[in-house]
Amino acid sequence: MPSSSSQLLLDGVIDTLSALMSGGNSPTNLSQLRHRLNLLTAWLGDPFSESNILPGSTVLEIGCGQGDMTVPLAHFARHVIAVDPAPLDYGAPFTLGQAQDQISRSAQVGEKITWVQSDPIQYIQRTSELLPDFAVLAHSLFYLESEQYFVELLRALAVVARRHGDGKAMKVLIAEWGMRASNSAADAHVLAVKAQAANPITDGNVRTVITPADIQRLASEAGLKIEREVWLACPDVEDGQWEVGSVKTMEYDGVAGFQIRAMERAVAELGDRKIASMDVWTGVFVL
Template identity: 40%
Template sequence: MSEPASLSPSLASRAPSASIHTSPLLPHAQDTQTLHRFALLTTWFPSGVPPGTRILELGCGQGDTTAALAHFVGPTGHITALDPAPLDYGAPMTLGEAQSLLSKGVYGDRITWVRAEVIDWLDALGEEAELFDAVVLAHSIWYMAGRGVLGQIFEALRGKTRRVCVAEWALRASLPAQLPHVFAALARGALEAQRVGSEENIQSPLAPVVIKGLAEASGWRVGRESVITPVEGMQDGKWEVGTVRAEVFAGDAERDVSDGRVREVVLSLRTAMMGALGAMGDEEIRSMDVWVADFV
């Protein structure tokens, strides 16, 4: 695995053309999200995306990665973007609002939106379906209900695609300012493991070694893997730290975690996050490193 690499500033000029929206509340957040997605794509496809490429994206959400993919595949390519979440989920724009905006934009005819459970939809394709050139899971694995779900997805993808491209938080900090995000993610994951019916962003913070093991157990082989440091300005770390720092998090832990020892682990992870914050201001918090890999 290579050492962390910062995202290339040369991508910045290309980000606005594939941004899904500009929020008056977060005027620069979308550009950094798009820039990050461009960095993922150039890592997966260092020689570019061939014309006519067909990509299936699993866990597309509001379409941050979808827009970048549609930009890269060009007018002859196509993206099938699937997510099981209801269209009224998400903020500052819901899935429905963001997807509708993209459909009306310059890339609208390159995208097909699908709302369905992943395994059910893949199984319904049948053995005669044309292979996708690639399947992308970009920051969608941690939303899943556990390693069992991801293992089933890797199994279901056999015979459906030539390669699987994965990007997920690495649980790794190459900079001190990233440590609070790491602890926040672990604290959130520990709490959500004790709750039923939660819609939090982090359900199962699976480490890269676990994801790789599940893929290999289903017959996939790692092609390339690397770790990148997200561009400064990525808001994810700040958002997650904010939700764990809030007093409501401690209250949820006290109420929802019945096992006293597990509760102390959850609260201790929150304490560790607060310690990592120290005197750091909110503007200094950085999102943790990202693991980027492809499987063939």
């Protein structure tokens, strides 16, 4: 984790970057930015260390959404290619288009970001000159249509990684909800995601649940091996509360109904405690 001096720098970066984003320095923005910066630390070490390899690099981000990860990546890296297939009118209270446009107008990072609205695999396959130092998938796997799509995406990234002929291998950096809770207050989050996996909500955040074990297995199938993995215990973000709230609108059918009832029991057992977010798994992959 960052040193005390780096932590002070981190706090300053969070305040600066939140001002560039839709929602400004709201508690939600601040907590989400802090979490994304913690992901960078888990992947690559202290971002303020002289040995950190992110500065000067080009990053391909898959599933950029409204730019929660894009902004901190652009702060440290030379250039970020941010790809997402979602329509620009998707999202609330700000759409992807509104959020991305505000970030693009910022003097600090705007010119360092290229937004691409495209299917990621199609973009990778048609962009023969693509040669990033890192490919980042931060909390984007659950939006994918299937495990098969994910392994095809990893294979496409492996092709890009092989283009490096200078011995400087591209790294694939992945972070996703780990489907475990080291804090019982996050049990409801795990169960809410399981319910959505059994019966996805239209325009919801969960289409395909890919566990850390699945990620490593599928990466191996694609020719990638894990170099580093780090767990982050129950980050202080609101995602757990959001997913539980979403599930309350679902029908009590089949497997989903079983998970919903278990989730409701977990929420009831919390009493006055708030719902927490589950643990996050991070991994670094190379050829």
